[in-house]
Amino acid sequence: MDFFEVATSTPTVRRFLDRPIPEADLMKVLETANMAPSGSNAQPWEFVIVREPDARRKIQSTYEELWGPYKESAIIRGRTTLSARAVKAIKVGDEFAATLAIVPVHILVFLDRPKMRVERGSADDLFNFGATYGSIFPAIELLMLSARALGIGSAMTTMLSSREPETKAMLGVPELYQLIALIPLGYPDGGFKRPYRKPVLPRLHDGRWDRAWPLSRQ
Numbered sequence: 426m427d428f429f430e431v432a433t434s435t436p437t438v439r440r441f442l443d444r445p446i447p448e449a450d451l452m453k454v455l456e457t458a459n460m461a462p463s464g465s466n467a468q469p470w471e472f473v474i475v476r477e478p479d480a481r482r483k484i485q486s487t488y489e490e491l492w493g494p495y496k497e498s499a500i501i502r503g504r505t506t507l508s509a510r511a512v513k514a515i516k517v518g519d520e521f522a523a524t525l526a527i528v529p530v531h532i533l534v535f536l537d538r539p540k541m542r543v544e545r546g547s548a549d550d551l552f553n554f555g556a557t558y559g560s561i562f563p564a565i566e567l568l569m570l571s572a573r574a575l576g577i578g579s580a581m582t583t584m585l586s587s588r589e590p591e592t593k594a595m596l597g598v599p600e601l602y603q604l605i606a607l608i609p610l611g612y613p614d615g616g617f618k619r620p621y622r623k624p625v626l627p628r629l630h631d632g633r634w635d636r637a638w639p640l641s642r643q
């Protein structure tokens with residue numbers, strides 16, 4: 426697939442088919458993710474690839490427990506009426522949380538903290554935030570884009586981080602690794618729509634903040 430077609434048609438997929446992913450495709454996706462850049466080329470990523478149905482069910486039930494309160498606090502609370510977009514987000518989010526276990530591959534992404542040489546939660550960690558997390562999300566994005574190029578959908582999710590200790594215990598992950606994301610991978614039930622984004626022009630500055638990009642001055 427053309428790169429620009431891939432980059433503009435990789436939405437968050439939340440409806441999946443119960444269809445396995447060929448091993449060779451999965452390996453290609455992981456090999457591509459592994460090509461990501463990172464601070465000092467530390468390559469601080471580890472992937473736990475969960476395919477066993479029981480483990481996927483456990484991940485799903487944890488995710489679903491978190492989704493309920495998140496939905497209340499982030500989407501519903503404080504609103505008397507919900508926009509059509511919010512109603513849809515709730516419906517699709519509910520469905521995603523309820524069906525996550527059917528997604529054939531759950532990739533759990535862990536950050537190797539010692540490789541980043543900054544202690545988690547320290548003042549340096551806050552200062553170093555960009556370099557630390559910026560050294561793992563490019564790998565996640567490459568994983569998602571390469572999956573898309575093979576017709577495989579994905580969703581970037583970080584909700585599980587608030588249940589990090591039990592997720593790590595379930596998967597036997599040593600203390601020093603930090604849970605960053607759960608990326609379900611599977612074939613979408615539906616196509617790959619172009620995600621909605623606001624236009625880029627109003628966000629472009631020509632050399633100085635107060636100088637609009639030439640095209641947006643017209």
Ligand SMILES: Cc1cc2nc3c(=O)[nH]c(=O)nc-3n(C[C@H](O)[C@H](O)[C@H](O)COP(=O)(O)O)c2cc1C
Nearest residue numbers: 435436437438518521580581582583584585620621
């Ligand atoms: C750092 C990060 C964390 C996210 N966590 C979740 C999550 O826990 N659950 C979820 O359903 N979507 C999650 N998303 C997906 C976003 O909701 C999604 O990227 C955004 O709504 C744009 O969706 P679209 O690309 O389909 O238009 C996350 C995205 C990012 C970048």
